[in-house]
Amino acid sequence: MNTPKPLIKDHPEQDLFFFNCRVATMAGGKYNIIENGALVTRGEKILWAGPGQDLPGELKKEEAAPIDCKDKWLLPGLVDCHTHLVWGGSRVNEFEMRLKGATYEEIAAAGGGISSTVKATRAARGDALFSRAKKRMENCLQQGITTLEIKSGYGLDLETELKMLRVMDRLSQEFPIHIEPTFLGAHALPPEFKDRSGEYIDLVTQTMLPAVKDQGIATAVDVFCESIAFSREETRKVFQTATDLGLRVKLHAEQLSDSDGAALAAEFNALSCDHIEYLSLSGARKMAEKKVSAVLLPGAFYFLKEKQIPPVHWFRELGIPMALSTDLNPGSSPVHSLTLIMNMGCLLFGLTCEEALAGTTLNGARALGMEDRKGSIEPGKDADLVLWDIDAPADLCYLAGLSPVEMVVIGGEIRYTAR
Incomplete structure (x- = not known):
């Protein structure tokens, strides 16, 4: 990876459209893996997440910033x-x-x-x-x-x-x-x-x-x-x-x-x-x-x-x-x-x-009384997301201490990128 950029500030707010991603939603505390996934944010919230082929036609026409995840893993923020x-x-x-x-x-x-x-x-x-x-x-x-x-x-x-x-x-x-x-x-x-x-x-x-x-x-x-x-x-x-x-x-x-x-x-x-x-x-x-x-x-x-x-x-x-x-x-x-x-x-x-x-x-x-807002990828929840360069979600436990983060999104805004 290149030298990390620790914090992105003062960039214009824009809805985001993630595609070509694998998703572990963690809804209900389970992986709930979505292959060939897509996700759309609207403001600070997750608007839609699911298989890319199921993305509603009207969302495809939205002017959201496209982010090609290149088959990397999208998970809720830690x-x-x-x-x-x-x-x-x-x-x-x-x-x-x-x-x-x-x-x-x-x-x-x-x-x-x-x-x-x-x-x-x-x-x-x-x-x-x-x-x-x-x-x-x-x-x-x-x-x-x-x-x-x-x-x-x-x-x-x-x-x-x-x-x-x-x-x-x-x-x-x-x-x-x-x-x-x-x-x-x-x-x-x-x-x-x-x-x-x-x-x-x-x-x-x-x-x-x-x-x-x-x-x-x-x-x-x-x-x-x-x-x-x-x-x-x-x-x-x-x-x-x-x-x-x-x-x-x-x-x-x-x-x-x-x-x-x-x-x-x-x-x-x-x-x-x-x-x-x-x-x-x-x-x-x-x-x-x-x-x-x-x-x-x-x-x-x-x-x-x-x-x-x-x-x-x-x-x-x-x-x-x-x-x-x-x-x-x-x-x-x-x-x-x-x-x-x-x-x-x-x-x-x-x-x-x-x-x-x-x-x-x-x-x-x-444990913080915030499960209705954070901790899983579900429509209506805060758009706190992390894009990981890993082979499987279990790598976050297996590769002890390694944090191969590609991008961090908080409240629908890109706040960190390793690129």
Whole structure:
């Protein structure tokens, strides 16, 4: 390929007509392959998709820009539904500590872990955070990610949490990728509140959450419910406040132990439970009952050398949608490639290639409450599309870490091309 052009700006809006393409629509979470396909966009939406020979005559006469796909694959844009993309500092030293045998809990107890990133993020100016995050966003666009969730949670005070959310808003203005900002004020206990978690939760619920709501800079609220973070009752308090404010909730649950967080998340009709390696069958049943998505994060599993595999068989049996995401963060999952995560999902968690691709398209969108707009190629949905130079959709799982993107379309506009 030639040198990539990272972002196309200021080009005239025009409907697009893709032809000579093979299409995997991912509707219903299945490949649904269309050979000799065609697709027409109208404004920001998909107008029509199907076999080229079935293209309605009136659409053939439309003045849409023709794009000869030359038998390449057209798929829905990728969705990375769980990231911590905005942060300051580095934790490469902790990576070396873990290689020497230190556990996640031991590193956290020694002042490392999330607390280390909090210190660096608090000290960083907004412009510096934006500059570093911008490079990560460019990588997202070039690998075909068209929808992205970003969490706060490295501030743990009102000023820095709002600073992070403002950086996300600035990224949303700079990039065409759709960003879903999540407030994760209850990520860890800040050092100034040592042994006073109840007081910190009061700060989150009484001060931070109302300010976040007033500024309209987050669409959901997350909590880390775990033995090294916040209890089930503390999580309930945050969820109740968020719900009262009209904000959706999601949960870091059952990553290191079973805290019965998934059942609590289901009680509050959460969008998703994420990690969930230690999920119980009763918790899974409650997720299924309330249609809570499971977000699998094999990057953290891999980097932390975990052994407990998420109960994928229960998700299949109970019909719980499985999303896959990078969990991009500086400590437990510094993984920048969503296709590598698909490979990990297959090899570490036993997903099929079709399940992995559904996890980064339709089910990823479902974990953000956006399945009616994104994640599959269907008329009426957002025209977020990626043209891939691959032999089959399974190549995105098989060719570990490779992202052979030819073109990225977001909202009906060409936003990146490798030509």
